[in-house]
Amino acid sequence: MKNTIRLAIIAASMLAAPYAMAEAGMWEISVAGNVENSTSEFDTGAGTSSSDSTNTYINVDVGRYFTSKLVGRVNLSMFGSESGGTESLGTGLGVGVKYYFGEAAKSQWVPFVNGGLSIVTVDxxxxxxxxxxxVGGGGVSYFITEEVSGDVSLQGFANYMTGDSVDLNQTGTRVLFGLTARY
Incomplete structure (x- = not known):
C-alpha cells in the first residue's frame, strides 16, 4: 500500500513538473550578446553629421519576479565599435520590466515584451x-528546463547624450541571443 502511494505521488509530481511556473519573489539572471547596427548623429551646433556603425554588445540583467509573469530588472550593458581607426566604448546602467505571455515550463516557447530606461556613457x-x-522590444524564451531558457529578442533603442560642445544621439535595433536562469 505504501509503495502504491509513493508511486502515485511520484507519477503525479512528474505530470505536474512540466506545468511549474515562476513565482513572485523568485530571481532571474540573463546574459545576452550580439552584433548590432546603429546610426550615430553628431550635432556641433554649427551642423550635424551622421555615421552608421556595427557594434559588439553584451548585456547582463538581474530581475525579480513581481508575479509569475512580470519581472522588474536592473541591467548593465557594455558595447563598443571600431571604425576608420576610431574606437568607441560605451556602458549603460538601466532599470526596466519584462512581461512573459505564458508560464515557464520545460520544452515550451514563451513570448515576452520588455522595456527600460538607462544612463549611458560613451568614450x-x-x-x-x-x-x-x-529601449523596448520583444522576443521568445525556449525553456530548456523549468529554470533555464535560451532567449532571442529584437530591441529598438535610442540614446541621447552630450559631450564637449557636441551632442551624440544613437538609434538602432539589435537582435540579442542569450541564456536566462531562474532561482
Whole structure:
C-alpha cells in the first residue's frame, strides 16, 4: 500500500513538473550578446553629421519576479565599435520590466515584451558623452528546463547624450541571443 502511494505521488509530481511556473519573489539572471547596427548623429551646433556603425554588445540583467509573469530588472550593458581607426566604448546602467505571455515550463516557447530606461556613457575619439537612453522590444524564451531558457529578442533603442560642445544621439535595433536562469 505504501509503495502504491509513493508511486502515485511520484507519477503525479512528474505530470505536474512540466506545468511549474515562476513565482513572485523568485530571481532571474540573463546574459545576452550580439552584433548590432546603429546610426550615430553628431550635432556641433554649427551642423550635424551622421555615421552608421556595427557594434559588439553584451548585456547582463538581474530581475525579480513581481508575479509569475512580470519581472522588474536592473541591467548593465557594455558595447563598443571600431571604425576608420576610431574606437568607441560605451556602458549603460538601466532599470526596466519584462512581461512573459505564458508560464515557464520545460520544452515550451514563451513570448515576452520588455522595456527600460538607462544612463549611458560613451568614450569616442577622446570625447566622453553622457546621457540617457530608452529601449523596448520583444522576443521568445525556449525553456530548456523549468529554470533555464535560451532567449532571442529584437530591441529598438535610442540614446541621447552630450559631450564637449557636441551632442551624440544613437538609434538602432539589435537582435540579442542569450541564456536566462531562474532561482
Amino acid at each position: 569616442s575619439a577622446g570625447t566622453t558623452f553622457n546621457g540617457a537612453g530608452v
